[in-house]
Amino acid sequence: MKHYFGKQLFSKVTRAQVTAMALGATLISIAALSQPVWAQATKAATPPAAAAASSSFTSTKVGFVNTQRILRDSEPAIAILKKIDDEFMKRNDELQKNINDLRNKVQKFEKDAPVMAESERSRNQRELGNLDIEVQRKQRELQEDYNRRRNEEFGMIVEKANAAIKRIAEQENFDIIIQDAITVSPRVDITDQVIQSLAKK
8 A cells, every 4th residue: 555645846946937847755665663683604613512502593483573564564554544644635635736836837937938028037936936945845844744643653553563472472482583584484474463463452
């Protein structure tokens, strides 16, 4: 599920014309909330004591959780994104109206600029430049507010997910649970269990 808000506007004001373009900005770009945990082993000859420790490690029960999947696919995450989208819909609609209004004024200016007096053309350029700055400010504030709300809500999901992970670790006797990795065997992935646990709350 992708969520799109406000289209950022860029314009370049020159002596002859003002050009404005609206570019899409995807707001939902979720950064991983935890770092991979890795342990590397060398291929050097293993002394007896190290061999015993290695043998002990192989009996360790390890689990893996994909944090990004939880924040993307779990019922609480889906519900929260819908809730936040609804909260910001009005501001987003207003921003789109501002962008369209500026675009129309730019197009009119480009059409009329060749027959304008120098003073009138300069005045229009200043006005359009100020409008462009205002639209970019609103777009930036909307994105910052949206991200802040999303992070607040996702923080609560992470807390619930961590509690679910601890319960699963205790119930199934896991020795260690790793969050996020480059590659992992499906047989140690307990992400679905965590997602199902969150769905019951």
